[in-house]
Structures are given as C-alpha cells and as structure tokens.
Amino acid sequence: MSALIVECRPAADEGAVGFLIRALALNCSSMREALEYTYGHSRRHIQSDASNAFAQLTGVPQSWFEHRLPSVSGKDRWQEVRLFGQAWRDDWTLRGTHQQVCLDCLAEHGYARMEWDLAAYTACHHHQIVLLDHCGECGRGISPDRPALDVCSCGRYLATENKPADAAVVRWSALIAGALASRRDVIEGDGLIAMEPLRGMSLDGGYRVLLAFGGGKATLKGQVMNGVATWLRSADLHDILASALSRMAVSVNLARAGRTELQRCADSLAEQKLRGISPFDRAAAGHLLEAIGQAPRWRNRQPIYHDQRDLFR
Numbered sequence: 001m002s003a004l005i006v007e008c009r010p011a012a013d014e015g016a017v018g019f020l021i022r023a024l025a026l027n028c029s030s031m032r033e034a035l036e037y038t039y040g041h042s043r044r045h046i047q048s049d050a051s052n053a054f055a056q057l058t059g060v061p062q063s064w065f066e067h068r069l070p071s072v073s074g075k076d077r078w079q080e081v082r083l084f085g086q087a088w089r090d091d092w093t094l095r096g097t098h099q100q101v102c103l104d105c106l107a108e109h110g111y112a113r114m115e116w117d118l119a120a121y122t123a124c125h126h127h128q129i130v131l132l133d134h135c136g137e138c139g140r141g142i143s144p145d146r147p148a149l150d151v152c153s154c155g156r157y158l159a160t161e162n163k164p165a166d167a168a169v170v171r172w173s174a175l176i177a178g179a180l181a182s183r184r185d186v187i188e189g190d191g192l193i194a195m196e197p198l199r200g201m202s203l204d205g206g207y208r209v210l211l212a213f214g215g216g217k218a219t220l221k222g223q224v225m226n227g228v229a230t231w232l233r234s235a236d237l238h239d240i241l242a243s244a245l246s247r248m249a250v251s252v253n254l255a256r257a258g259r260t261e262l263q264r265c266a267d268s269l270a271e272q273k274l275r276g277i278s279p280f281d282r283a284a285a286g287h288l289l290e291a292i293g294q295a296p297r298w299r300n301r302q303p304i305y306h307d308q309r310d311l312f313r
C-alpha cells in the first residue's frame with residue numbers, strides 16, 4: 001500500500017535516492033516535502049534510518065531501502081557505513097548528497113542506477129562515458145532535491161558533451177556494477193573482489209588502493225567542487241583512477257612518477273594498512289607498501305580492529 005497516489009515500482013538495479021526522485025516527480029511532490037514528511041523537518045542526508053517511512057510512502061519493502069541507503073554506525077574510533085550489503089570505511093567512498101548521472105542511461109531507461117551512488121564509480125560501463133555531477137548552466141552539483149532525474153534544481157535540463165571514459169576505468173566500473181549485482185565472476189561469497197590485481201580485497205579496499213596509486217589523499221583534497229565545498233568531481237576522480245590503473249598495470253610507471261608521488265602513495269597505503277576495513281585489506285596494503293620499496297612506517301601504531309572477531313581471523 002502506497003501513500004503516493006501514482007504508484008511507482010523500482011527497477012532491479014535502481015538506486016534508492018533516484019527511485020524516490022522518480023516516484024515523487026510522478027506525484028508532483030519533491031524530496032524536500034518527502035523528507036519533511038519522513039523526518040518531521042528538512043534534512044540533507046538521506047539514510048537508511050528513514051527506510052520504514054519511505055516504505056510506507058512508496059509501498060516498496062523496507063528491506064529494499066535498507067539495502068540501498070547508507071546506514072552509519074559508530075565504531076570504536078570512527079564511523080562505518082553499510083551500503084549494498086557491504087561495509088565501507090567512511091564517506092569518501094559514498095557520494096551522499098552529491099549525485100552523478102549518465103544522461104544516456106537516463107534517456108534509455110528513465111531511472112538512476114544504484115552504482116551511481118558510489119564515488120568509486122565514475123564512468124558508465126554501458127556507454128563508456130564519464131558521469132555528470134554538476135549542472136552546466138548554474139554550475140552547482142546535482143542535488144537529490146531536484147524536480148526530475150534529468151533536471152537540475154535550478155530548473156534547467158542537465159546537459160553535457162559526453163567525455164569518453166578511459167578503458168581501464170570502464171572495466172573497474174563494470175566490476176563495481178557486477179559486485180552490486182552479486183555476479184559470481186567479479187565477486188566472491190563475502191563480497192570480495194575476484195579479479196586481479198585487487199583479488200581478495202573488499203570494494204572499499206580496492207578503491208582505496210587505487211586512490212593510493214592515483215596520488216593518495218593529497219590528490220583528493222585538491223579536488224574542489226563549486227569552488228566552495230570540497231568534493232570529488234566525477235571527471236577528476238575518473239582521471240585519478242585512470243592514472244592509478246595504468247600505474248598498477250605497469251609498476252615501473254610509479255617509479256617514474258617521482259619522489260613526492262611515491263611518498264603520497266606510500267602514506268595512503270600505510271594508512272590503509274592500519275585502517276582497512278577487512279584483515280585482508282590491511283595485509284594487502286602492507287604487501288603493496290613493500291612491493292613499491294617503501295619502508296613500513298608508524299611502527300608504534302597498532303592496527304585498528306573493526307570487530308573483535310577480526311582478532312581471531
């Protein structure tokens with residue numbers, strides 16, 4: 001039973017926020033109205049704590065929203081996020097309120113794919129183009145509070161000249177989409193990547209290793225969206241992933257990258273060695289650190305265990 005008059009059913013690979021935008025637009029309502037209805041006040045972040053209310057609003061099962069909306073829980077020293085049945089270390093992996101779209105997919109299917117909700121997914125693996133995350137007219141980021149999936153909150157249609165995506169990034173994108181769809185050729189039982197060179201890592205871990213090879217956290221901090229808020233532009237992140245994948249394919253590329261780059265990569269790997277979400281993620285970061293010829297650092301620091309059970313694995 002749906003509280004909305006015009007009923008709307010989600011597609012198999014549709015994202016929850018995109019689905020809400022679509023269902024609300026069909027009913028001449030908006031995300032702002034829906035959030036006020038749901039939380040009792042306006043709110044920016046859309047998380048799984050509202051799944052029950054969204055289920056009542058749309059008639060779609062609560063578990064569907066719980067799977068596709070981030071659920072943030074405080075761990076010992078930081079927050080862990082669960083989304084798409086997997087654990088993520090923090091918000092850098094997730095786009096949150098900063099949305100991105102493939103206009104070709106929207107034109108063909110009319111709904112937003114779930115993988116667009118991950119920052120790690122920067123290029124459409126169907127159309128092999130970089131995703132769009134801002135309005136060409138007003139320059140602002142694409143907000144969940146917009147009148148329709150292909151219309152900016154400023155009221156104008158989203159439009160862009162398609163930027164062709166790097167072939168390796170398209171393969172990485174396809175891996176993410178396959179993982180979310182639980183395809184056996186790209187993901188093992190526990191949600192671990194089944195493809196070289198990231199085999200055995202979690203999606204979060206694989207993404208962080210790529211970021212390390214793409215220049216580390218320092219590169220991310222340089223990405224500014226809208227000239228105001230710091231955020232990762234899809235196109236910039238696509239370029240970082242492209243250089244990371246080419247460096248990982250030919251490790252000599254990293255040696256040529258210069259001392260600063262090598263140092264940044266090593267710093268990010270060392271951090272991942274301490275903070276990786278799974279024991280394998282941490283171990284893999286340690287091995288990579290050795291492989292690029294960088295000494296282990298922070299010897300006085302202990303690995304952080306997310307879960308007491310990790311100690312016995």
Ligand SMILES: [Zn+2]
Pocket residue numbers: 102103104105106124125126127128
């Ligand atoms: Zn597409």
Ligand SMILES: [Zn+2]
Pocket residue numbers: 135136137138139140152153154155156
């Ligand atoms: Zn706009």
